[in-house]
Amino acid sequence: MTSTLTFDTAAVTRALTNAATAASHAPSIHNAQPWRWHAHDDHLDLSLDESPALAVAGLDRRLAILSCGAALHHALVSLAADGMHATVTRLPRQARSGHLATIRVDARIPVEPAASRHLQTIAWRQTDRHALSGTPVDADTLRSMAAAAESQQTLLHVLRPRQVLDLASASDHTRGDESDDQAELREWTGGTRTLGTGNADTVIPRGASPTTVPGRPFGRPGDMAIADSRDRTAVFAVLYGPGDGNLDWLRAGEALSAVWLKATELGISVLPFSSTTEVTATRETIRHLLSGLGHPYLFLRFAVLGSDTAGPPNTPRRPTGQTTEHR
Secondary structure (H helix, E strand, O other), rough: OOHHHHHHHHHHHHHHHHHHHOOOOOOOOHHOOOOEEOOOOOEEEEOOOOOOOHHHOOOOOOHHHHHHHHHHHHHHHHHHOEEEEEEEOOOOOOOOOOEEEEEEEEOOOOHHHHHHHHHHHHHHHOOOOOOOOOOOHHHHHHHHHHHHHHHOEEEEEOOOOHHHHHHHHHHOOOOOOOHHHHHOOOOHHOOOOOOOOOHHHOOOOOOOOOOOOOOOOOOOOOOOOOOOOOOOOOOEEEEOOOOOOOHHHHHHHHHHHHHHHHHHHHEEEEEEEOOOHHHHHHHHHHHHHHOOOOOEEEEEEEEEOOOOOOOOOOOOOOHHHHHHOOO
């Protein structure tokens, strides 16, 4: 490796700016993009954006931290593709409130083909909420995605068909617990929103998506009942780990990014179900399905994309100036 003292400081600054920009494409709860970057000469500080403008306090804090973890992984992918080695300090000691990680560039490294491929994938990764059917997801593909999760110290558990129906039933029964959140949900799916946030009408199906596990209705009328025949070729899995602290949720977000990029490169559609871990009763159901081995972070549906599948447009993004502060 080459010391940062022997290469262009301007190159490091550009790489950090590129990393913050790449991070803006990360998936996040309600597309809230609840991260804030503070750029310095040779490092980036990542914090949870708790400003009233984003109303992050109204979102599930754990899932907001998970979203920041996905942005963190995106930033690291960008730095690797720029030929920069970086060290990460997660939840620094004596850090200010909301400070989640510090990325420090310390050397130049060769650019690996995988890093360049991941960076390209970031630009066209997307969430597709439409019902899918077709070729089943094969075992080798599932192992590749599980390995991607494990590389970020998080595990991916594939549910058996019976477990999927158990979870679907629990989700269906607890959907009433979300009634108080419908006003907030509408705030993120229409009406007045912060520029570049929320889920635009163009990325939300006109009717409720027919899927085995009920998801968010997004203010759309329709039947969200269990439909086990709709996803017969899909695979349902859960990201989980041993802890339930901020560090665990941050690493879970990094795992989500790693799994999603790998899945996209393998032609696999990813649909997250965050509502299943927001509701306490459903979260406990998932813990039971995991036989008490860990805490569930996020429920995911994987499905093979057809060659003629046209995904939705990408969700809007906040301008980089709103998420990055240079010091």
